[in-house]
Amino acid sequence: xxxxxxxxxxRELHGTxxxxxxxxxxxxxxxxxxxxxxxxxxxxxxxxxxEGAMNHAIEKASARLSGTRKH
Amino acid sequence: MSDYAIPDVLVSTEWVDQHKFxxxxxxxxVDVDTKAYEEGHVPGALGWNWQTxxxxxxxxxxxxxxxxxKLLSESGVSNNSTLILYGDNNNWFAAxxxxxxxxYGHEDIRIxxxxxxxxxxxxxxxxxxxxxxxxxxxxxxxxxxxLRSYLMQVQQAMDKNDTVLxxxxxxxxxTGKILSPPGLPETCQRGGHIPGAINVxxxxxxxxxxxxxxxxxxEALYGGKGxxxxxxxxxxxxxxxxxxxxxxVLKYLLGYPNxxxxxxxxxxxxxLVGAPVExxxxxxxxxxxxxx
Numbered sequence: 001x002x003x004x005x006x007x008x009x010x011r012e013l014h015g016t017x018x019x020x021x022x023x024x025x026x027x028x029x030x031x032x033x034x035x036x037x038x039x040x041x042x043x044x045x046x047x048x049x050x051e052g053a054m055n056h057a058i059e060k061a062s063a064r065l066s067g068t069r070k071h
Numbered sequence: 072m073s074d075y076a077i078p079d080v081l082v083s084t085e086w087v088d089q090h091k092f093x094x095x096x097x098x099x100x101v102d103v104d105t106k107a108y109e110e111g112h113v114p115g116a117l118g119w120n121w122q123t124x125x126x127x128x129x130x131x132x133x134x135x136x137x138x139x140x141k142l143l144s145e146s147g148v149s150n151n152s153t154l155i156l157y158g159d160n161n162n163w164f165a166a167x168x169x170x171x172x173x174x175y176g177h178e179d180i181r182i183x184x185x186x187x188x189x190x191x192x193x194x195x196x197x198x199x200x201x202x203x204x205x206x207x208x209x210x211x212x213x214x215x216x217x218l219r220s221y222l223m224q225v226q227q228a229m230d231k232n233d234t235v236l237x238x239x240x241x242x243x244x245x246t247g248k249i250l251s252p253p254g255l256p257e258t259c260q261r262g263g264h265i266p267g268a269i270n271v272x273x274x275x276x277x278x279x280x281x282x283x284x285x286x287x288x289x290e291a292l293y294g295g296k297g298x299x300x301x302x303x304x305x306x307x308x309x310x311x312x313x314x315x316x317x318x319x320v321l322k323y324l325l326g327y328p329n330x331x332x333x334x335x336x337x338x339x340x341x342x343l344v345g346a347p348v349e350x351x352x353x354x355x356x357x358x359x360x361x362x363x
Contacts, residue, residue, distance in 0.1 A: 001111065001196070001197060001198070002194045002195065002196055002197065003111070003191040003192075003194055003195075003197060004194070006191050006192045006194070016253040016254070018253075021188075023191060025110060025111050025197070030110060032104065032107075034160065035252050035253040035254050035255075037241040037252070037272060037274060038160075038163070038240070038241060038252050038272075038273065038274065038308075038313055039103065039160040039161065039163065039274060040103055040104075040160075040252055040254070040255055041103060041104035041107075042253070042254035042255075043254075044104065044106065061254065064254040065253055065254050067254075068249065068253045068254060069249070069250070069257070070248055070249060071247060071248055071249065071250065071262055
């Protein structure tokens, strides 16, 4: 099998720049949300649709990022 | 890749595709995201978990010689194997594995330039099958501590003009605006950086596709901030893994003779009672010229 439709985009969530990677493997769509620097995974999701994976991953990432304190 | 100081430490995705099943080649994926391997990986590649397999899980330390020998033996790695490491996020944790394996003296280790991201983006074949390697009896060398810096060495380095401390964390971590990368738990009591350290975020060494920047670009990046080949360079970050990536760049791609990784990093320094902390960039100059 191969990865299809691999793409990355940058967005801002809760004041933090994040990198969102999405792709399809087999019948499943994957979405990973990373903090732009250093690039650690904040959230990931798998779904049967692109939108489902993306929305779920962003929802989980938003919840985690809301707890980041600025000093 | 031929213009790097030691070009043999890098292989291309194409090379790995052609040689992944060679009898003397062992391919291993090491990811930041320890679940990524399960989604699919380079056919024949093994997966190592940095949180459980590449550290001492009881006390804070790198993997022990005994545990490393066990891991490599179970992975079918022999002392003369060509070990290919790759991983997600610009080979972040592949570099962490590389650093530890070099401390224990493995000769032939290479990193797949561009890592997992480039492999996936190129649409190369992946699999969820996990290979069962034939066990070996790997014998590691005694750990080479010259590749590592401990707290006391860093404290002494602060007073030396011939040493440059490179903080490879993000600008916001360096200035103490945040105590940990966004979305991750705070693991230190104070924010900022070691006085005199310059800031070169680790990922600036990479292109958008995950490959390393050219030697010329890397020399400008580090040399322009005072981390040049004629200095002793100590890289640090939060827990020592981002700085192992910078260590790899400086030592192998630029050929700096004296580079070490302070893996105690900010989770040690930022929790240390009485340790001096700076929040601003060094005042005197980009190069560290502290009074000795």
